[in-house]
Amino acid sequence: MxxxxxxxxxxxxxxxxxxxxxxxxxxxxxxxxxxxxxxxxxxxxxxxxxxxxxxxxxxxxxxxxxxxxxxxxxxTYTAKLKQGRIEFTRRGAGYVITEDGDIYIAPKATNHSLHGDTVSVKILKRKNKNKKNEEGVVVDIIERANEQLVGTIEANDKFAFLIPDNPKIDVDVFVPLSKMNGAKSGYKAIVKLLEWPDDAKNPFGEIIEVLGRPESNEAEMKAILISNGIPFVFPDEVIKEAAAISTTLNQSEIDKRKDLRDVLTMTIDPVDARDFDDAISLEFLENGNFHIGVHIADVGHYVSPGSELDKEAYKRGNSVYLVDRVIPMLPEHLSNGVCSLRPNEDKFTFSAMFEIDKNGKVLNEWFGKTVTCSDKRFTYEEAQEVIESGKGEHDKALLTIDGLAKILRKERLNNGALEIQSEELRFELNEEGAPINAYKKITKDSNKLVEEFMLLANKKVAKYVGDVKTHKHVIPFIYRIHDKPDKEKVELFRVFLQKFGKEFKYKNEKDIALEMNKVFQEMKDEPSFSMIQSMAIRSMSKAVYETENIGHYGLGFSYYTHFTSPIRRYADLLVHRILFETIHHKNQQHPGLKDTALHISQTERRAVNAERDSQKFFQAFYVKDKIGESFSGKITGITEWGMYVEMTDLNCEGMVQIKSMKDDKYYFDEKKFSVIGARYGEEFNVGDAVSVVIEKVSLTRKQIDLKLVE
Missing domain, CATH: 1.10.10.10 (Winged helix-like DNA-binding domain superfamily/Winged helix DNA-binding domain)
Known part of the structure; x- marks a missing residue:
């Protein structure tokens, strides 16, 4: 120079x-x-x-x-780069999920990214025109999904590694002995990622918490939450802000609201529920019609935008329901106390009220802030007993509401909604928290009654806010959308049904739902019914939150949102705020609404993953003392590496790995959706009855390994 x-x-x-x-x-x-x-x-x-x-x-x-x-x-240079969230397969490859589609990332091109990270990708030229996905290389990690990982410590005299629990993270974390913080080899712990030099094979980390011995409930549930990036301890400032909220209703606020405390109101919830965020009321009108109220806890009255409670609720996005515990979106003082619609307690509510005739037609609607008092807390079982016997407390009201719900449901199905009857796996736990029974919880009329009126409220709120003709302008809003089914996936479902001798013909999207309902009706009493429904669901798109409304295909609604559960979903809290502003013609701004919709869709997804992991752990826990025992079962799923088998008596699912089937060389036929023996031609299909032995159980991997009985 x-x-x-x-x-x-x-x-x-x-x-x-x-x-x-x-x-x-x-x-x-x-x-x-x-x-x-x-x-x-x-x-x-x-x-x-x-x-x-x-x-x-x-x-x-x-x-x-x-x-x-x-x-x-x-x-931060991103010209000619695409951004998205990377999701890894068990084989080390990844897919970056972007708005324009998924981008394939080869194992050698992931460049220190981990499952769930937000990354920048450089697109490579396609070598094969038949490839469905673009191929790229990760050039930058914009944001780590989680700076903390959970796993098991393996230590020697000089250094240690943390082996991550998540099978989609195939790299161990190097931990110097000086940063072990009391962790011992074989223990489960949380590691904080410190750095990952470009030339290093492994990231460096520091142990920040020892969870205890693997396979204990406490250690494994915490591990599941941390692995999915779910916070489970409220910051002190959030607890302090919640504790300052009084359970006593302010009279000046009561005077501003419609007082419905004298109207018969009831909640219907699971037997172990503690956060009651919705109630239904009924009035018999002189003209022969019915006044139905759907009353929702007015969380927005207590949680102000920008408050510590609001920021924490946004961060969490939703409550998480593991087998043995609930991780609430709001502190218990609010979720189980101040906001919960407990019986014989006056509560502030946000209500959707409908005048409905005997044919189920909605004649009038009203939305607004109210004060209500629940007269009766029904469990689903108690309400079902009244519906089935026709007798019991508030029987006339309950039977009337049930009758109207059945009319609304029938109309919805006739309009193209899918009729999915879910079977939820539940566990009975002893005092130590160990599972002593596993059973399927079947949806009955009492569940459907509540569901139908929640759907009605959600639909009507979305229509009220979203109807441009009424407001003469677009109001920014959070919709719950469900796209039309993917034709390729529907075609796979059609091939799958052929194994059961069922034809599946359709001309358009509406036909798909109607034909599926027809199949469900024909097969509802067959052993393979739950599998058929499961495969049908897999052929569908995922429901998400969005600011652009495209309707909800699965429900057959042009407008739909989430309004009825603000105690456990941030989406509903936002909808309450926007609805209130719309009613009172306030043009409040909600910047970043599209980003919020994306964020709460992601928090919902991580909650689903955590809940599924919890189920898998407790299934493994339930059968761990049954190794070597034989059980009859049926094949519920087939992949290229094995067959999932549900053991009938246990209601638990394990896997028969193809490599464990030694009597022939078996392979997965993708077109037939079968496992076939190359030499003797024996074929295994979804729905087949088989006998299996529990060969191995891993609580840490949440896995049950089965072997076919020859």
Missing amino acids: NQTTKNKPGKKKGILKSAIINLYKKEPRKTFNYKQIAELLNENQAADRKLIYGILLELSEEGLLKEMQKGKFKS
């Missing part, structure tokens, strides 16, 4: 700044500190190094760089 340039620090800074920007453009995924950059640019003077550090801070403020750790910067 010549003397003239040296005497002009402003010019020197400009040259260095351009050189640094070009360096980061060439290496968009690398992290540098100022010393490394000085060495690469051949600037070894102390003053120049100081200037470089200042430029890095300046570029960070301008948004061109991001400070990943103290003094270490990475480029």
